[in-house]
Every structure is written in structure tokens, then in C-alpha cells.
Amino acid sequence: NAGVMQNPRHLVRRRGQEARLRCSPMKGHSHVYWYRQLPEEGLKFMVYLQKENIIDESGMPKERFSAEFPKEGPSILRIQQVVRGDSAAYFCASSPRTQGQVVYEQYFGPGTRLTVT
Amino acid sequence: AQSVSQHNHHVILSEAASLELGCNYSYGGTVNLFWYVQYPGQHLQLLLKYFSGDPLVKGIKGFEAEFIKSKFSFNLRKPSVQWSDTAEYFCAVTPGSSNTGKLIFGQGTTLQVKP
Numbered sequence: 001n002a003g004v005m006q007n008p009r010h011l012v013r014r015r016g017q018e019a020r021l022r023c024s025p026m027k028g029h030s031h032v033y034w035y036r037q038l039p040e041e042g043l044k045f046m047v048y049l050q051k052e053n054i055i056d057e058s059g060m061p062k063e064r065f066s067a068e069f070p071k072e073g074p075s076i077l078r079i080q081q082v083v084r085g086d087s088a089a090y091f092c093a094s095s096p097r098t099q100g101q102v103v104y105e106q107y108f109g110p111g112t113r114l115t116v117t
Numbered sequence: 118a119q120s121v122s123q124h125n126h127h128v129i130l131s132e133a134a135s136l137e138l139g140c141n142y143s144y145g146g147t148v149n150l151f152w153y154v155q156y157p158g159q160h161l162q163l164l165l166k167y168f169s170g171d172p173l174v175k176g177i178k179g180f181e182a183e184f185i186k187s188k189f190s191f192n193l194r195k196p197s198v199q200w201s202d203t204a205e206y207f208c209a210v211t212p213g214s215s216n217t218g219k220l221i222f223g224q225g226t227t228l229q230v231k232p
Contacts (some may be wrong), residue, residue: 003160004160008198027167031218033218033220035222039226041224041225042123042207042222042223042225043126043161043207043209043220045219045220045221048217048219050219055217056217056219059219081122086195091160091161093161093220095218104218105151105163105166106194106218106220107163108153108161108162109160110158110159110160111160
């Protein structure tokens with residue numbers, strides 16, 4: 001059973017370009033979380049998605065960032081017009097489900113390290 | 118706002134020394150607690166978790182953690198560390214009232230074990 005897959009593992013973009021980060025959850029998992037880790041900091045929640053739905057985007061910057069999890073295919077985190085401050089490690093995690101107050105553990109991918117030059 | 122604080126940013130120990138990494142959280146209600154580990158070049162892996170029941174939780178690789186509700190703490194311990202325990206350790210919390218399960222992480226502690 002393959003784990004959470006993320007690609008690319010490393011991504012270099014120049015200021016103003018777009019970055020697309022992909023996450024394929026574990027088989028059977030329909031819930032995806034995105035976290036960002038800035039240098040010297042812990043992981044910060046960005047967005048929580050289920051198939052075709054954004055459930056909680058309270059951690060997403062208001063501009064330039066968007067996320068989707070289509071019915072078919074991986075979840076995508078998209079950053080438009082990247083700036084140097086977007087340089088970070090972006091982690092995806094998947095979970096079988098979270099329902100009401102029942103919490104299931106999250107399984108993390110290897111991360112995508114974005115460098116903006 | 119809810120937050121998680123890890124007191125030690127960088128810990129250096131010799132092999133066989135005992136380890137205790139501090140973790141405190143700020144949230145008054147019920148919580149679910151986690152410790153994750155990230156070995157060099159690898160992804161985050163779950164070490165142990167606490168949802169309810171016995172506050173002393175045993176995890177993989179000889180790690181354990183104790184939930185002390187009155188102190189809002191969930192410290193990680195290991196009686197005797199090995200060189201292979203060199204890694205970054207993250208404490209994380211999900212409020213029990215959360216229906217999204219999003220994790221709130223501490224800033225991490227880098228553990229370096231000298232052979």
C-alpha cells in the first residue's frame with residue numbers, strides 16, 4: 001500500500017511564476033490536508049479538503065493561493081505569482097475520514113520544497 | 118488562539134542518555150495529542166498519540182509520553198536514546214471539539230544524538 005505521494009519533491013520558481021504542487025493520498029483516503037513549514041518554524045495548517053469540497057481554508061493566505069481535490073486525480077495546491085516569502089516546505093497529509101468528533105490520524109507525504117529565486 | 122509550545126529547540130545528547138522533550142498547549146477543552154518524528158530526508162511519521170484513557174501512552178521505538186491535563190502538557194520521553202534517534206520531533210494537538218481534525222503543531226525540537 002503506497003503512502004502519500006507528493007510531487008515534485010523540489011520545485012524552483014522565479015518571482016511572478018506559478019507553482020503547482022500535487023498530492024496523491026493513500027489508497028482509500030478521501031480527506032487531504034495541506035501544511036506549510038517556513039524555515040525554522042513548525043508546520044502550519046493551510047487547508048482541509050474532501051473530494052470536490054473545500055471544508056476548511058482558514059489557514060490559506062487570502063490571495064494567490066488556491067487548492068482543489070477533484071473527483072479524479074490528485075489534490076493540487078496552486079500558488080500564483082510566487083514571491084520569495086513563499087519559499088517553504090509544503091506537506092500534504094491524508095486521512096481515512098474525520099467525522100464529528102472522531103479524529104483519525106493523518107499520514108504525511110515527503111513534502112515539496114519550493115524555492116523562489 | 119490555540120497554540121503549542123515546545124520548549125527546547127535543539128537538544129544534544131550522548132547515546133544511552135535519557136530524553137525528555139517538553140510540549141505544552143493552550144486550549145481549555147478536550148484535546149487529542151500527537152508526537153511526530155521526521156528523520157533526516159524522510160517524511161513525518163507518527164510516534165504516538167493520545168485520544169483518551171490511560172494518560173501514559175507508549176509509542177514506537179521505545180518512546181512514551183504522559184498527558185498531564187492540569188499542566189496542559191504532553192512531554193515525550195525515552196529512557197535511553199540511540200544515535201538513530203537523531204531527528205526532528207514535533208508535538209501536535211487537535212482540539213476535541215474540532216470536526217476537521219486539523220493539527221496545530223509546535224515549532225519542533227531538533228535532537229542530535231552523539232555516538
